[in-house]
Amino acid sequence: MSQTTGLPPRFVAPSALTWVLVVGFAAFFIQGVVASEISLDRLVRGAGNFVRFIGQAVPPDFSRAPNIAEAMLETLNIAVVGVTVGCLLSIPLALLAARNTAPNGAVRTLTRFVISVARTIPDLIWALIFVVTVGLGPLAGILAIVMDTIGFAARFFSERFEEVQKGPSESLTATGAGRLSVIFGAILPESFASMTATSLFSVEKAIRSAVTLGLVGAGGIGVELSTAMRLFRYDEAAAIILVILVVVIAFEQLSSSIRKRII
Amino acid sequence: MPLGSPRLHPMTSAINCEDVRISYGDLQVLRGVSFDVSAGQGVVLLGANGCGKSTLMRSLNKLEKLQSGTIRIHGESLTDASGRQLRQIRRGMGYVFQHFNLVPQFSAFQNVLLGAMGRHRMGLLSCLSSTASTAERGKAMECLERVGMADRALHRPSELSGGQQQRVAIARMLMQAPKLVIADEPIASLDPKAGREVLDLLWRIVREEGLSMLCTLHQLDLAQEYADRIIGMKAGRVEIDAPIAELDINQLSALYSGMTRVDAGRTDAAA
Numbered sequence: 001m002s003q004t005t006g007l008p009p010r011f012v013a014p015s016a017l018t019w020v021l022v023v024g025f026a027a028f029f030i031q032g033v034v035a036s037e038i039s040l041d042r043l044v045r046g047a048g049n050f051v052r053f054i055g056q057a058v059p060p061d062f063s064r065a066p067n068i069a070e071a072m073l074e075t076l077n078i079a080v081v082g083v084t085v086g087c088l089l090s091i092p093l094a095l096l097a098a099r100n101t102a103p104n105g106a107v108r109t110l111t112r113f114v115i116s117v118a119r120t121i122p123d124l125i126w127a128l129i130f131v132v133t134v135g136l137g138p139l140a141g142i143l144a145i146v147m148d149t150i151g152f153a154a155r156f157f158s159e160r161f162e163e164v165q166k167g168p169s170e171s172l173t174a175t176g177a178g179r180l181s182v183i184f185g186a187i188l189p190e191s192f193a194s195m196t197a198t199s200l201f202s203v204e205k206a207i208r209s210a211v212t213l214g215l216v217g218a219g220g221i222g223v224e225l226s227t228a229m230r231l232f233r234y235d236e237a238a239a240i241i242l243v244i245l246v247v248v249i250a251f252e253q254l255s256s257s258i259r260k261r262i263i
Numbered sequence: 264m265p266l267g268s269p270r271l272h273p274m275t276s277a278i279n280c281e282d283v284r285i286s287y288g289d290l291q292v293l294r295g296v297s298f299d300v301s302a303g304q305g306v307v308l309l310g311a312n313g314c315g316k317s318t319l320m321r322s323l324n325k326l327e328k329l330q331s332g333t334i335r336i337h338g339e340s341l342t343d344a345s346g347r348q349l350r351q352i353r354r355g356m357g358y359v360f361q362h363f364n365l366v367p368q369f370s371a372f373q374n375v376l377l378g379a380m381g382r383h384r385m386g387l388l389s390c391l392s393s394t395a396s397t398a399e400r401g402k403a404m405e406c407l408e409r410v411g412m413a414d415r416a417l418h419r420p421s422e423l424s425g426g427q428q429q430r431v432a433i434a435r436m437l438m439q440a441p442k443l444v445i446a447d448e449p450i451a452s453l454d455p456k457a458g459r460e461v462l463d464l465l466w467r468i469v470r471e472e473g474l475s476m477l478c479t480l481h482q483l484d485l486a487q488e489y490a491d492r493i494i495g496m497k498a499g500r501v502e503i504d505a506p507i508a509e510l511d512i513n514q515l516s517a518l519y520s521g522m523t524r525v526d527a528g529r530t531d532a533a534a
Contacts, residue, residue, distance in 0.1 A: 171364035171432075174324050175439050176354030176381030185377055185387045189368040 057238035064236060068224060068243055075220035076247070078138050078213065079206040082145025086206075087153050087199045089146065091188075094157030100169075101161055101183055115158075119151025123209045127218040138219030145206045145213075152205065156198045160191045193262050200255040207251055211244050276338065277302045277443045277475035278323060283332035285318055292318045292525045294499035295332070302337075302442075305469060305476045307486040309503075309515060310496035311523035316479045319496070320447040323477070324358055325349060337442065354381035357436035357474075359446040359465065363428040365420040371431045372416040375403040378438030406434040410464060426457030433465055437472075444469055446478040462489065483515045499525040 014022075062068075093111055095101045102108035126147045130140035169186040177185065214222020221240060228237040278300040285293040292315045300306050310316045321327040323334060325341055334341040336352050344352055365374045376390045379399055383389035390399070407413045410430040420428050429449060436444060449465060450458030462480075466489045469476045480486050486493060493510055495503030495518045502518060503510065 167360065167362055167364035168366045170326060171358065171360055171435075172366075172377060172380065174326065174353055174356070174358035175378055175435075176350040176352070176356075177377075178350065178380075178386050181380045181386030181390075185380065185390075186366050189366055192368065 053234055056232075057234040059235065060239035060242055061233070061235035062239045064224075065239075068221070068240055071214075071221040071224045071240075072243055072247060074138055075210045075214070075222070076207065078141040078145060078218075078220050079203060079210040082142040082210070083149050083199070083203045083206045085142070086146040086149025087195075087202060090150050090154035090157050091195075093150060093154040094161060095183065097154065098158040098161035100164070100166075101187060112158075115151060115154045117151075118147045119155060121147070121151075123148040124212060124216060127213045127216045131217050136217045136219070141210055141213045141218035141220055144218055145210060148209060149202045149206060153198055153202050157191065157195055160194045160198075161187055164190045196262050197259050200259050204248075204252050204255055207248055211248070275302045276300070276335065277304070278477060279333075279335040279338075280319075280323075281333045283319070283322065283334060284330045285315075285322060285327060286330055290526055292499055293322070294525075296496070296499070296501055297332075298494055298501055298504055300475055300477055302475050303473055304491050305466065305489065306478070306492045306494055307490035308477060308479045308494045308496065309481075309483070309486055309518055310479075311519045313524035313526060314496045314518075315499040315525050316496055317447055320445055320477070320479060323445055324353060324356060350381060354439065355442045357439050357441035357444045359429070359432055359436055359444065359449045361448040361451045363420070363425070363432045363452075365428055365431055365435075367420050370417045370419055371407065371412060371423065371434075372403060374420070374431055375406050375434045375438050376400070378406075378435035379403075381439065403434075403438055406437040407431070409437060409468070410434045424457070425453050426461055429453065429461045430464065433461070433468065437468065441474065443475045444477070446476065448479050448481070451481060459485075483512060486515070487512070497521075497523050498527065 093115060096103070096107055096111040097115055099108065102111070123144050126144035127140055130143040134140050134143065164187050168190065169182050172182045172186050210220050210222075211225075212222055214220040214224070215226045217223065221244060225237060225240045225244075228234075228240060276299050278298075280299070281297050283293050283296040284291070294315075296315075296319060308316055308319070318327055322329060323336070323341070325344070329342055332342075336356060339348075339352055341349070341352055365371075366377065369377070370392070373392045376392060376395055376399065377387075379395075379402075380386050380390045388394060389396070392400070395403075404413060404416065407416050410433050412427060412430050412434060415423060415427060415431075420431070423431065444465075446465060450462050453461060462485060465478075466476070468474075478489075487507060487510075490507050492506050493503060493515070494501055495515065497518055503514060
């Protein structure tokens with residue numbers, strides 16, 4: 001047997017494409033390191049500055065706690081309202097984008113394009129756009145979260161719809177039920193658990209985004225944080241960062257425990 | 264050939280297929296199938312795996328598109344039907360699947376209620392357990408009683424055995440109040456005892472309600488026991504079509520030997 005076919009070689013020469021990719025990547029990486037002027041000297045100075053920042057930040061200053069709490073509440077408002085609206089809007093969009101529920105190919109392609117635009121533009125850019133269109137404040141933040149959630153949730157919903165087992169919807173189609181009845185009677189119930197999990201994950205993601213949206217003026221605790229940083233009030237900034245940390249972790253725990261119960 | 268007017272096919276014909284052809288790509292699955300099931304008749308369709316049975320069954324409900332030929336259900340052409348007309352035809356046809364196809368998130372009761380969706384203008388909205396009329400809810404419960412599943416009305420499919428799930432599916436079919444039943448290997452996923460019980464139930468209901476039935480089976484003895492007539496398929500064509508009294512077991516066994524599959528010979532041709 002081994003005489004006719006021979007042992008397989010230990011090493012196989014990589015293809016030309018692999019070579020091009022590896023060399024191309026290496027070149028790009030080296031160019032990146034050179035262009036960003038990374039030097040040991042700068043890193044050492046940076047470390048020194050970091051220690052000074054920590055020194056000024058500790059102990060955190062909670063004297064503005066009421067303002068911080070109010071801003072945090074606004075952040076949560078932005079996240080929850082934005083996610084709820086975003087997830088609700090994601091359902092019809094996902095139905096129009098999924099292969100098995102879309103009325104036709106043209107609508108499907110168009111909807112998928114809209115969803116991918118919502119996803120490709122980062123939340124911070126959406127916030128900048130909405131600050132320009134609706135002005136500073138939480139409304140801009142909410143709209144940014146809505147767009148960000150649609151990009152994420154509509155895609156996951158539509159993928160879930162496409163994965164649904166065909167049997168139940170076929171059996172309802174066979175009874176002479178209309179298309180919408182089949183979608184709401186078989187496809188949505190089967191996707192419900194996974195949609196809830198996705199929505200909870202969107203909330204987690206939205207709280208993290210809502211924190212940063214304030215940096216561009218779209219309301220919430222980010223406004224407080226960027227003000228504190230700009231005024232070099234690092235101890236106040238530290239208090240804000242701690243509050244953010246606690247809230248985000250608490251919400252992640254809550255949502256993962258709900259998710260476990262559903263799935 | 265006069266394939267035209269419905270007048271040639273009297274209303275007593277529950278299913279009328281003429282020269283039905285279906286292919287997937289260059290694979291011809293149905294190669295000119297013609298047969299007729301008259302109203303009130305119970306027909307068993309036999310054939311080996313891969314002979315095109317399931318495709319034929321699915322095409323009767325237009326879950327599969329025809330390439331050519333005509334299918335008439337109670338005299339109405341399925342071939343050109345779409346939209347409301349197609350739903351109307353489907354409403355008169357109960358379909359029992361091999362894998363039951365209940366909605367896993369709903370209780371048995373809710374699944375049975377869904378059988379009524381076709382006859383309500385509001386569809387699902389009139390058939391949810393919370394919104395359905397008292398009459399419909401009562402009817403669903405009667406259907407469950409008839410299949411012996413009333414005590415499991417609030418169980419989800421995952422809490423039921425295969426045989427019990429198929430009973431619920433039969434109750435859903437009953438709820439639909441069809442005139443014709445298509446049963447695609449209704450007992451193929453069940454053990455012999457549960458299969459026997461379910462088949463007994465299905466044929467009893469079909470006979471009691473005076474429905475027409477086309478049922479595929481793999482058990483020749485059961486086919487001979489229940490059917491009025493047997494249609495045998497081999498490699499995408501009707502090989503046997505005769506009343507049960509005129510057939511013997513050897514003729515039926517021949518359906519399962521030789522070139523039975525529609526894709527037989529493809530590998531030879533490719534090689």
